[in-house]
Amino acid sequence: MRQDVPRSHRLLREIAGGDAVVSVLAIGLALVAGGILIVLTDPEVQAAAGYLLARPGDTVLAAGDAIAGACSALFQGAFFNGTRAGWANQIKPLTETLTLATPLIAAGLGVSVAFRAGMFNIGGRGQMLVAAAVAGWISWSFPMPYLLHMLVCVLGAIVGGALWGGIAGVLKARTGAHEVIVTIMLNYVAFYLVSFLLRTPGALQAPGSNNPKSPAALDTAVMPTLSDLLGIGSFRLHAGFVLVVMATILIWWVLNRSSMGFRFRAVGENPRAARVAGIDVQRVYLVALMMSGGLAGLAGASQVLGTTTMGFGSGVDAGIGFDAITVALLGRSRPWGVFAAGLLFGALKTGGYAIQATQAVPIDLVLVVQSVIVLLIAAPPLVRAVFRLPAPAAALPHRRTETVAG
Template identity: 70%
Template sequence: MSEQLPSSTPSVLPAEPGQAPNVPAQPEPPAANRVLREIFSGSALVTVLAVVLALLVAGVLIAATDSGVQSALGYFFARPGDTFQAIGNSVGGAYSSLFQGSIYNFMRPGFANGIKPLTETLTFATPLIVAGLGVALAFRVGMFNIGGRGQILISAAVAGWISWSFPMPFFVHALVATVGAIVGGALWGGIAGLLKARTGAHEVIVTIMLNYVALYLISFMLRTPGLLQATGSNNPKSPAALSTAVYPKLSDLITLFGGGPTTYRVNVGFLIAIIATIFVWYIVNRSSLGFRFRAVGENPSAARVAGINVKMVYVLAMVFSGGLVGLAGADQVLGNTTSGFSSGVDAGIGFDAITVALLGRSRPWGVFFSGLLFGALKAGGYNMQASQQIPIDIVLVVQSVIVLLIAAPPLVRTVFHLPKPGALPRLRRSAGVVTK
């Protein structure tokens, strides 16, 4: 007696003699999943070329807005060399300042002082990395987490409240406040996942609206005595965190273990970002939960047929995503200051994280290094503005062009004449034989 197939298995209909059997087609994934898969399937070469092209575009803008170049253009046909020299001085000076402000400053005496710009890059990169990991994890499930701003605000409020309201021993206090930030971000992100799973509400709309809810909620609490507003203050600002809750600086740890005195701002939050990257890599690539995440991201209809609870995956993905973004809120409150925070504590990190996730192709280590790149652009951008009088908006142009090019891989391939993925090389004739 033949075995009966499970009801969830598609049956193969009998065909007429001489014809192939009628096999039902696999369900098509939603458009959002297909778009994300196309964006993140690009090669590393396309990513590097997108960054190079963005820097070239920024170089054109730097030269066009430089007063020396504009002056030399007035007599271009008389002395064209002056124009090209002015362009070289303008662009070269800008990118030299960018390097010296983000990697190494050769003008400072000693290696410890020269390497200080790199530590500033790590400081700016830390919240971008952890928030980018959260957005990238949602991308792998085919979801758009646009709610980073709200999740950072809620997590910052929870971490801040714990940091000044509950005295604890050193290290324990910072750990509890960090866990509180993760829980706050996870709950706020989980709202969007739950609404999508239960009602089908699109997570883009829900997370954008939750951004406004969080902004006005935290703004109200910062203006209300007894909630988040500092005692005796009329300004919408929170109390300062207790010193036991503040992340120790890595320079303090170096001094503690016998190193020389340094004044670097980079703190333990960067080590947390490395741990978070390893954690996300393990979850996505080595765990059964990560397999379910990737399956739903590829095709939720096929994953449902295979027995995966797609609704639960949506909820878990947004919980994990919000929790990772919450680490950025903890770093903003506990990492760099002890003077309290305001409603602008997110500092645009929630939206920059989307750019970081796109540039990193939604891969954990790709997000880590793209976070370092954007941290370098931020750290070097301020030095470029101070030394060369170049607007900081040029850095925003570079970021925007990178997003444009990453989201349109065919444009990069067209500019650099790269073949399409999987395309065969052009036909060429060699010794009368046509080869591919």
């Protein structure tokens, strides 16, 4: 006897077994782990725990107050603070979140492009540093009209990052060198090269300075901020966020609607089968790593032209190149998933500073939450086991055959 499986049941199982649900639950588990750490390290909870058996309610209330205070500080620090005077000050936390998320999204898109082609680009830091050096050098060395100057600097940064990523692409395509090893080594090469140039008069070092710091970017090269457009407030959110949104749309189209994206996916799934099908695998490796480096270059440009416009040092990447790997993993290498993951990590960083200032919770707690997210994202079976979710391959077929006695 043939029995139809209700379509609603199939849909629910497909949703429950999907990557999006696993990502959301991984974030939830990480936040729960962070809440537990807040409770364990809170002085008032520790004091109430000293007489837990006599008055257990005090410990419970103290734990609740600690978690509620941390959640409130996180929201006010990352999104909206209604206690401030004036709407410009109230929405400033949101603009700070978007500012911190901008380079994370750009670099995360770069990592995701390499992922889709079956490669692991760990060279985001080096690509950002080279791009920042190129953008910075153009920004103070070649005066140009406003806006044109900024666009040329951004283009130079993208080209610089693409060429630096292309080094790994050439070695991967021509010699079969593993991109993980090559990009890691190129990180060190870029760091020490930029550090040397920042200590060399006439190169990247500011004239008359003994510190390893570059000159300030000319005003014509600086990305306009939200305050420049509105004429109020002291917002740091700059035009780099608009460029990142445009890059997200472009990468989505390339990966999902273009023949190039199809070749990326084919090589990422099975390079041997792609080669048999007539795809130039070596060319795909080169193009993918150049695109990846170019997007990391956009992240570097947003730092130099939007955030650290008064001069930068060798730490201008601020660890974004490595955080981008986490963002790409959480976003499942999908452009809009990476965009959402970048916003989440920007909110965690911005809110983390507020938690530290108001609740005396170490900022390292944010790193713990991020690390737990990576751990759970890297082990989807663990999340599925905790919540008893079906595996993707366990979805019900459209029909099944049952034998009925009689």
